[in-house]
Amino acid sequence: MARARNIKPGFFRNADLVELPYEARLLFIGLWTIADRSGRLEDRPKQIKMELFPADSIDCDALLSMLQAIKMIERYEHGGARLIQVVNFDKHQNPHRDEKASTLPDRNGHVTEQAKAPCKHSANTLQDGKSNVPIGLIPDPLLLIPSSLIPESGNGRESKAEEQSADADTPPPQKQKAKPATTLKTYLSRCRELAEKPVPEGHSIRKWARDAGITDEMLQIAWVKFKERYTEAEKGVAKSYKDWPSHFATSVKDNWFGVWFFGDDGLQWSSKGMTFRSVMDQQTRGGNEQG
Numbered sequence: 001m002a003r004a005r006n007i008k009p010g011f012f013r014n015a016d017l018v019e020l021p022y023e024a025r026l027l028f029i030g031l032w033t034i035a036d037r038s039g040r041l042e043d044r045p046k047q048i049k050m051e052l053f054p055a056d057s058i059d060c061d062a063l064l065s066m067l068q069a070i071k072m073i074e075r076y077e078h079g080g081a082r083l084i085q086v087v088n089f090d091k092h093q094n095p096h097r098d099e100k101a102s103t104l105p106d107r108n109g110h111v112t113e114q115a116k117a118p119c120k121h122s123a124n125t126l127q128d129g130k131s132n133v134p135i136g137l138i139p140d141p142l143l144l145i146p147s148s149l150i151p152e153s154g155n156g157r158e159s160k161a162e163e164q165s166a167d168a169d170t171p172p173p174q175k176q177k178a179k180p181a182t183t184l185k186t187y188l189s190r191c192r193e194l195a196e197k198p199v200p201e202g203h204s205i206r207k208w209a210r211d212a213g214i215t216d217e218m219l220q221i222a223w224v225k226f227k228e229r230y231t232e233a234e235k236g237v238a239k240s241y242k243d244w245p246s247h248f249a250t251s252v253k254d255n256w257f258g259v260w261f262f263g264d265d266g267l268q269w270s271s272k273g274m275t276f277r278s279v280m281d282q283q284t285r286g287g288n289e290q291g
Helices: 009-013 022-034 045-052 060-069 156-169 184-194 204-212 215-230 242-255 272-289
Strands: 038-040 073-078 082-086 125-127 133-134 258-262 266-269
Touching: 022 045, 022 060, 022 082, 045 082, 045 258, 060 073, 060 204, 184 215, 204 215, 215 242, 215 258, 215 272
Parallel strands: none
Antiparallel strands: 038 082, 073 082, 125 133, 258 266
């Protein structure tokens, strides 16, 4: 049974999560709703897909592995059962007091006991004159994901004095000139002049694509379609950006051009991607024949 959970602004700025495709981020949110009050659920990718993505063609198993790789979840086995633990679930969620205790063991085989429900007039309820509203249903603005996004406050004046002293010993950082926004045509022209690749070899999108199962050929086709959009399409030619490689990375992670999709057998060519591939092959053969 799905349950109401909290989602905080820090989720969307998490440095690890933003590197994942949006399907993985949405899956992570969905896991909170189908996990029990201890943040555990059965590791059954097909069942999870039917719960969260009944009309979408995605590979939940691959996406779960991505979340495990950045330590947002733990996938483990106990007593022959495959299970998932949402990491730090108890820190970031406030389950309803009437929610049933977990019956699933953690990695060590322990089953968490449910805390005793608060009394009617205890400090854990808010009185509105007509009803008691459990605090667990009221989002706490400080419960951000991850906890590293919550600034640590100093201990009074002493901490502030120490910070000011440290700042006095540290030379102020030199201001860097802001990179001007340019059109893609201008950016590509500059790359040719400097003999640089438009998407550097060390750019994080290349590793991300390999880890996601996107082949070099798929990535090349995505680049060709991206370049067509911003150098040939009427609406895209005038667009200017400061960081074209990062803009391209966004198009890859969100699969703008539909070159691939996550199927039951993992990442696969889409019919649209196969069409793009065929056209490129014909263009390549035509160029070779003319040459």
